[in-house]
Amino acid sequence: MTEEIIIAGFGGQGVLSMGKILAYSGVMQGKEVTWFPSYGPEMRGGTANVTVILSDDRISSPILHEFDTAIILNQQSLDKFENEVKPGGTLLYDPNGIVHPPTRTDINIYKIDGTKIAAEMGNVKTFNMVVLGAYLKVRPVVAMESIRKGLEKSLPERHHKLIPMNLQAIEAGQQQLEAVLEV
Template sequence: MKEEIIIAGFGGQGVLSMGKILAYSGLMEGKEVTWMPSYGPEQRGGTANVTVILSDQRISSPILNSYDAVIVLNQQSLDRFESKVKPGGVLIYDSYGIHTPPKRTDIKVYKVDATEASFEMKNAKSFNMIVLGAYLKVRPVVTIENVLKGLKKSLPERHWGLIPMNEEALKKGMSLVTT
């Protein structure tokens, strides 16, 4: 098993955190992992993306030109990365702020209303975990149990009280996707 993923959006949407949590989750499952963030000097409001590779075998290079899964959180990222999904791959996008939806027919496309769901949960910070939950429903590359362990590893101890809310957000994201 090898899954090559890119997550892209504006800084402040939890893009890098989502990638880090996925990477830690893969480590918890004994997988080989790479995590390669990329963001502009603007951080909040600028564009950010992170490439994550999870594999049962050694990873030769973290540099990729195409991906098994692309998760985009804004129009700019959709425009940039839609063409980078491998044929037969997966594109997941949050519908909020998307004016031109994906057009490709050789990939599986999943629209997730994560922004709306985070408003329903009365917690805007749950957004990225809702998106991650949707991705894990479509591509169960790691278990929720290991995502929660990865979350605990990436959060400072003073924020561990947020883990139940994050678990709820993951499950909400899973419920938003029909496979």
């Protein structure tokens, strides 16, 4: 099994940390992983993206131009990455701020209103975990137990008290995923 994922959105949305938690969960499950960020003069409000690859085999290129799954959190990223999803692949997006929704008909498209769900749960910062939950519902590439271990490894110990809240956000994401198109 190899899953090649792009996660893209605004800086500050937790794009890189979502990728890191997913990657660390893969490590906890004995998988090979790579996490390659866009890096540069980036800042809150600018665009940020990260390529995460999980595989049972040795990973060749950590840098890709087509993906099994795209997790899209803003319009610029949708415009940029919609066409880089492999035919039959998956596109998951948060509709908040999306004016032109995806138009492809040869890929699976899902929505998760992570912004709204996180706000309703009382902590907008768990937004990225809601989206991660939705992703794991569509593509269960790692077990929840590995996610919990991944959170423990990626968060500094002083933040470990926040793990239950993050797990709740992941569950909420899993429950409230909406299918738009399944091919």
